[in-house]
Amino acid sequence: MTKLRLAGLALLLVATAAGSWQARGWYEDSHRLTAERALRLAIDAAFARESEIAAGVEARLAELTANERVIDRGIIREIEKPLYRNVCLGDDAVRLLNDAATGRAPDPAEPAAALSGRAAGAD
Template sequence: MIYNYAFTALITLIAAAVFAVGAWQIQNWRFDAKEKQRIEAQLEQRRTDEKAASAASTAFEKDRSNNENRTRTVYVKVDKIIDRPVYRSVCVDADGLRLLNGAIGRTDDAGEPGSPLPGPAAGG
């Protein structure tokens, strides 16, 4: 009779172990399914981000090429706006020559002070 209880207990333990292993395996399958869904969602997000980055890069390159064309156009316009002749043999124009003559005509020396320092005050 004790053998019957021991045998029943052993069968129960084996059944519990098999049930636990089965439950563990089912949990692994569920986890793997969720992990697979997470990875697929992550890959889809990465593809979306790459498409957005590609579109942004394409738009940036198009804008950059348009800006380069505008810059070239501005340079052409600047070359056409210049109307003063380039000085060839004369380095100073009439206004500059007047300023130089005025500086030469001065009598005060920049290295000498214009007036002496005041002395001590009288009666203080």
């Protein structure tokens, strides 16, 4: 009977050790799971905050882009008015600008009277 009791005690000791080992594993796993869930919640909160900020920035950029397009169109319309093409600059200045736009360099030896005559004949 003593051997049977000793075997039962050994079996009980092994079962207790295995159960304790298993319980300790579950305990550590629950701590890891809690840490992972807390980390996931923090990451989700950060993404939500960043998404709100990004949405605000995108909305503001859309406003600025829309304003920029309207301003550009307005400037082009103003520049193309005949008043600015014909009145602000004299004939010589218009001819010099046209020559510069086409890549022709003015001749420095040419007198001013010849410039005026050439500009009148070009129109």
